[in-house]
Amino acid sequence: xxxxxxxxxxxxxxxxxxxxxxxxxxxxxxxxxxxxxxxxxxxxxxxxxxxxxxxxxxxxxxxxxxxxxxxxxxxxxxxxxxxxxxxxxxxxxxxxxxxxxxx
Amino acid sequence: xxxxxxxxxxxxxxxxxxxxxxxxxxxxxxxxxxxxxxxxxxxxxxxxxxxxxxxxxxxxxxxxxxxxxxxxxxxxxxxxxxxxxxxxxxxxxxxxxxxxxxxxxxxxxxxxxxxxxxxxxxxxxxxxxxxxxxxxxxxxxxxxxxxxxxxxxxxxxxxxxxxxxxxxxxxxxxxxxxxxxxxxxxxxxxxxxxxxxxxxxxxxxxxxxxxxxxxxxxxxxxxxxxxxxxxxxxxxxxxxxxxxxxxxxxxxxxxxxxxxxxxxxxxxxxxxxxxxxxxxxxxxxxxxxxxxxxxxxxxxxxxxxxxxxxxxxxxxxxxxxxxxxxxxxxxxxxxxxxxxxxxxxxxxxxxxxxxxxxxxxxxxxxxxxxxxxxxxxxxxxxxxxxxxxxxxxxxxxxxxxx
Numbered sequence: 001x002x003x004x005x006x007x008x009x010x011x012x013x014x015x016x017x018x019x020x021x022x023x024x025x026x027x028x029x030x031x032x033x034x035x036x037x038x039x040x041x042x043x044x045x046x047x048x049x050x051x052x053x054x055x056x057x058x059x060x061x062x063x064x065x066x067x068x069x070x071x072x073x074x075x076x077x078x079x080x081x082x083x084x085x086x087x088x089x090x091x092x093x094x095x096x097x098x099x100x101x102x103x
Numbered sequence: 104x105x106x107x108x109x110x111x112x113x114x115x116x117x118x119x120x121x122x123x124x125x126x127x128x129x130x131x132x133x134x135x136x137x138x139x140x141x142x143x144x145x146x147x148x149x150x151x152x153x154x155x156x157x158x159x160x161x162x163x164x165x166x167x168x169x170x171x172x173x174x175x176x177x178x179x180x181x182x183x184x185x186x187x188x189x190x191x192x193x194x195x196x197x198x199x200x201x202x203x204x205x206x207x208x209x210x211x212x213x214x215x216x217x218x219x220x221x222x223x224x225x226x227x228x229x230x231x232x233x234x235x236x237x238x239x240x241x242x243x244x245x246x247x248x249x250x251x252x253x254x255x256x257x258x259x260x261x262x263x264x265x266x267x268x269x270x271x272x273x274x275x276x277x278x279x280x281x282x283x284x285x286x287x288x289x290x291x292x293x294x295x296x297x298x299x300x301x302x303x304x305x306x307x308x309x310x311x312x313x314x315x316x317x318x319x320x321x322x323x324x325x326x327x328x329x330x331x332x333x334x335x336x337x338x339x340x341x342x343x344x345x346x347x348x349x350x351x352x353x354x355x356x357x358x359x360x361x362x363x364x365x366x367x368x369x370x371x372x373x374x375x376x377x378x379x380x381x382x383x384x385x386x387x388x389x390x391x392x393x394x395x396x397x398x399x400x401x402x403x404x405x406x407x408x409x410x411x412x413x414x415x416x417x418x419x420x421x422x423x424x425x426x427x428x429x430x431x432x433x434x435x436x437x438x439x440x441x442x443x444x445x446x447x448x449x450x451x452x453x454x455x456x457x458x459x460x461x462x463x464x465x466x467x468x469x470x471x472x473x474x475x476x477x478x479x480x481x482x483x484x485x486x487x488x489x490x491x492x493x494x495x496x497x498x499x500x501x502x503x504x505x
Contacts, residue, residue, distance in 0.1 A: 020240050020279035020307070023217055028137065028185030035215040037240040037279055037308060038355075040139045040187055089349070094305070 007097045009060060009086040011079070016056030020098040035096055041094075044099050050085060054095060060086065139187035141181055141230060143380035144390065145174070145202070149195040151221050152258030152489035152496075153246065154325055155285055155320035158194060159393045162492050163382040169403070171201040175208045175289065177380060179404050182212035183501045184410045192219040194382065210237030217242060219283070222269035223262050230269065234276045241273045241385045242281040244308075256290065258489045258498075263278050270304045281308040287327035288450035291337055298344045302352055309352055311341055313359035317391050317451045321489045325479040331479075334362045353381050360462035361476045365437065366444025367462070373446055374419035384414045388419055389446040427457055431465045 007013065017023060022035040023043075032048045034041040043051060053063045064082050068075040089095045106494040147162040155441040169177070178189065189209050196202055197220055217240040218233065228353075230241075243266055247253035253263035273280045282301040292309070301324040313334075314320050314327050338358070346353045354412065360367045368388045368420050370377045379390050384403040387393060398421065401412040411420060415448065421427060432443040443449070444460025451470055452461045461468040 018279070019277060022239070024187070024213070026185070026187060033187065035187055035239070035280060037242075038140075068362065093353070 007082055007095065008088050009033070009074055011059065011061040011064065013086070014058065014084060015054045015060065015061045015090065015095040015097060017051065017054060017094060020051075021094045024050070036094065038073055047085060047089070050082060054086075056097075067083070091092060111172070113362050114485060116389055131273075137185040137410065139186065140190060140377070141186050142190045142192055142377070143174070143177070144192050144194065144379060144381050145169075145199045145205070146194040146382050146384065147195045147492075148198045149193055149490075150198070150223055150259055151262065152257060152470050152491055153196070153285070153322040154258075154487040154489060155287060155314045155321075155433070156490040157318065157320075157390055158317055158490070159391065160494065161393070162194075164492070167383040168199075169380075169382065169384045171204060173384065174205050177384075177409070178205065178209050178214060179212050180403075180409050181358050182209075183212050184408075186214065188215040188217060190217045190219055192379075195221050195224060197222075197224040197229065198454075203229075203236050206233055206238050209234035210449065215239050220244070220269075221257070221262070221266070223259065223265045225265075225269045225272070227272045230272050231276060234278055240279050240281065242283050243270050243273070244283045245297065246285070246353070246392065247290045247302070248293045252290050252293060256487070258487070267304070267350065272304070272374065274305045279308075280304065280306040281310060282306045283310045283312065285314055286329075286333065286337065287314045288329040289327065289485060291329055291333045294337060295344075298340070298348075298352070298354070306352060308355065310357070311337075312355075312356045312357040314338070315338045315357075315359075315445075316361065317445075317447045318394055319488070319495070322488050322495065324476070325450075325484045327484065328361070328480040329475050330480040331362055333479065334359055353478070360448075360460075361473060363462060364464050365462075366441050366448075366460040369445035369448075369460070370442045372420035372424075372442040374413075375442070378413060378419075385415070388422075389447065391429065392418070393454065394447050395450045398456075422456065427460075429457060430457050431463075431467075435465065 007015065009015065020037055024033055024035060026033045031042055032044055049061065053066065060083065063074060064079045067082065068078045072077070086095060146168055148160050148165055168229040168362065181189065191202065191205065198217060206216050218238055219242045222243045245253065245266055246256035249500065252261040254260055269475050270280060282304065286296045299307060316324050320327060341354060341356045348354070374388045377389065379387050380403060381387055381393070385393065386403060386409060387400055392398065398418045400418050401416045402408055403409060428438060428443055432438050444462050446456040447464060449458045449460045450456035452472055457467040460470045463469060488495040489498060
């Protein structure tokens with residue numbers, strides 16, 4: 001049986017965009033977009049910033065540390081927001097962890 | 104996060120399609136911004152002979168096709184004017200020997216590329232080369248869930264088996280896969296199994312598209328038209344599966360407009376968010392647009408830029424917006440929701456593309472056409488007229504063209 005390919009995001013996760021989702025700056029319309037099969041999405045500024053950190057190497061914990069320093073905000077508040085945002089993106093199929101295969 | 108592109112290819116069922124987000128920031132003159140996605144029909148050649156083929160009856164010959172260099176120039180120009188996604192389609196796009204080169208060029212100019220294929224000409228090496236060239240997504244059409252029905256509809260022996268094989272290679276190469284299932288009276292009973300097949304193939308998406316009746320499909324309407332009960336059952340099955348398979352398989356459903364109350368917002372509105380380029384280089388508001396006689400379509404081989412053709416050509420402006428409408432569309436409260444339905448269907452069924460699409464209950468022709476469809480569905484005339492360059496070949500007893 002095929003398993004859900006959606007990941008559950010925690011601070012230990014090292015998410016990245018799957019092959020079919022491309023984050024790109026659209027020069028014509030001057031907006032960031034995510035290109036996906038039959039879809040073009042417009043992530044907001046914060047989502048773009050977080051997505052740019054999703055390289056499959058950096059852990060969510062590292063991202064939170066980095067953002068907490070940058071915005072001089074309490075780590076806990078940043079953590080809640082970042083995990084929730086990443087989970088939302090993962091649920092929509094725009095984030096993945098290591099290559100997952102069903103056989 | 105907002106979805107900017109509902110569905111560039113087929114009828115959009117999303118009321119607030121993504122372009123609204125972009126259009127809201129623009130003046131009226133700029134309303135028709137360049138589409139986010141464009142369909143490139145590389146060729147009309149195809150080893151399959153599906154009786155519902157969306158290509159025009161009058162197919163472009165191989166000799167009239169744009170050359171590799173011409174397509175590359177088109178791709179560069181599309182990227183330059185703001186197109187983000189390119190759908191390579193046909194006919195069968197893999198029948199073009201230069202497909203890998205074209206995909207590579209799309210990648211080089213920053214286009215997100217999608218291959219819409221019957222898959223029967225693919226080999227694992229070919230697919231692997233396409234993946235290396237940067238192909239982002241593969242969409243494989245299926246005619247059923249098993250060879251007996253599927254090969255007969257496709258009019259090609261062993262087609263189904265080859266498709267299954269190619270779908271497996273797609274996932275082995277870690278390319279995202281969409282299973283595209285065109286549904287009609289003679290395969291709707293397989294829908295449950297087709298959904299399961301998509302799950303088993305580890306597809307990301309499934310498009311369940313009921314046949315749209317123009318061109319070849321209109322010629323084959325009596326053999327394809329489902330009964331109303333079949334449609335109701337279909338909607339029930341799709342709804343149940345969409346809920347059950349959430350997170351496993353995304354299902355897009357294109358409803359058959361003959362049995363709808365409101366017409367589909369075809370192409371998101373004529374000349375509003377979509378165009379395609381025919382094998383010979385015509386820039387068209389929809390892939391069936393050439394079926395409307397009396398409209399002149401500009402070519403990428405002309406002296407005009409693609410952006411100029413999109414914004415200024417007579418064919419694109421003829422049915423844009425709502426100004427062209429007659430009654431009952433003109434004063435209808437839904438006129439900016441469905442834009443009067445499908446122009447090609449209005450032309451095919453009423454002889455005037457400026458009429459209300461008869462799929463709409465407000466069309467004076469609706470009742471008559473709906474009743475005829477019901478009669479055709481009940482008559483069970485199941486013989487196909489196969490699509491080919493010779494204007495079609497009737498299925499023979501016991502041979503099924505396959």
